[in-house]
Amino acid sequence: MMPRILIVDDEAPARARLTTLLSDIAAECPHELVGEAAQAQQALDRIVELSPDIVLLDVQMPGMTGIELAAHLAQNDAAGPAIIFVTAYDEYALKAFEVHAFDYLLKPVRATRLADAIRRVGALKQNAGAQKKVIAEVANTMQVTRKNFSVQERGRLLLVPVIDVLYLKAEAKYVTLRTREREYLIEGSLSALEQEFAAQFIRVHRNALVARDAIVGVERGAQIVDAESDGDKTQESWQVILRHIDDRLPISRRQWAGVKALVR
CATH class of the missing domain: 2.40.50.1020 (LytTr DNA-binding domain)
Structure with a gap:
């Protein structure tokens, strides 16, 4: 399986850095970068249009935050994309797993760490429901109040x-x-x-x-x-x-x- 990846970050330089990093690991971790989005509504449209397997998602965005976006995706589509948060803030890690995030990477992201996360998504996608089982072992289920x-x-x-x-x-x-x-x-x-x-x-x-x-x-x-x-x-x-x-x-x-x- 070659995972399809969507980048969601409100800062263009951050999206460019992730694009470069994905290009650097393409040989060892084959994937397809299908698109980018700069805010939540655009990300939702891209997800419906492109059906990515993985969303590399920032936490702090104007309007709807990455945590809120992940909560919406978890509620509306249990078979939706795996969410890998890529952020400079470590204090949101618990809430990230509460909304069924697959992984939480801190900037600056190391290439080996990103490649490992992408490979694990590919492995777990082969077994329907395995991702939810892993997440349940990592975090307690707490409801995030939606805006x-x-x-x-x-x-x-x-x-x-x-x-x-x-x-x-x-x-x-x-x-x-x-x-x-x-x-x-x-x-x-x-x-x-x-x-x-x-x-x-x-x-x-x-x-x-x-x-x-x-x-x-x-x-x-x-x-x-x-x-x-x-x-x-x-x-x-x-x-x-x-x-x-x-x-x-x-x-x-x-x-x-x-x-x-x-x-x-």
């Missing part, structure tokens, strides 16, 4: 900032992300998202989470039948008023106390 949602749309993987999402609504097997401008669809569990983003979102109904900062008030909705009472008794219903959009989301009786406390 962006990954959305697959028309052959692209887009990043939607968490702070831009006004609400999350379950729709069959999908979850709708609603921003001020538009809606996006992702696959996932609303319960898992509630657990992950408990600090940012509050549940208002069994099928909806709303950004806490997006709630500007509540208002009365239509009268509804109280299914838990005898006869045809009705009760008042309430709905959330959201910043920037006209959408109204119903508040269930179970969630009313929490929402009311937040508004007050």
Whole structure:
């Protein structure tokens, strides 16, 4: 197997140095350099387009960091590229392995060290799932709080900032992300998202989470039948008023106390 390699670093000189280093080890460690990227969204596009086996990834990049990018790749594609971090910072090593990084190389990178990492990726790719087993032995599994949602749309993987999402609504097997401008669809569990983003979102109904900062008030909705009472008794219903959009989301009786406390 000749691994396909993508370089991701926001600094052009750093990408050039890695390119030269890869050229120096080409004879002893055959590989194919398929491309470069300077930031996270470009890297995601290149990964979808080029399907590299290995991504040589910097940690500190503007916008989305290398750690966050690796977390997105691990969540969205278990069979995706192996991540080898190449960085000048040693303090991110633990977090790197928490997001399933294959290796962590410190700059200036030695040629023998890089060649060894690439060869080991090639060996482990022969046995599906072996990489995850090795990683599990190296690090504990800890969730990294995401700053962006990954959305697959028309052959692209887009990043939607968490702070831009006004609400999350379950729709069959999908979850709708609603921003001020538009809606996006992702696959996932609303319960898992509630657990992950408990600090940012509050549940208002069994099928909806709303950004806490997006709630500007509540208002009365239509009268509804109280299914838990005898006869045809009705009760008042309430709905959330959201910043920037006209959408109204119903508040269930179970969630009313929490929402009311937040508004007050």
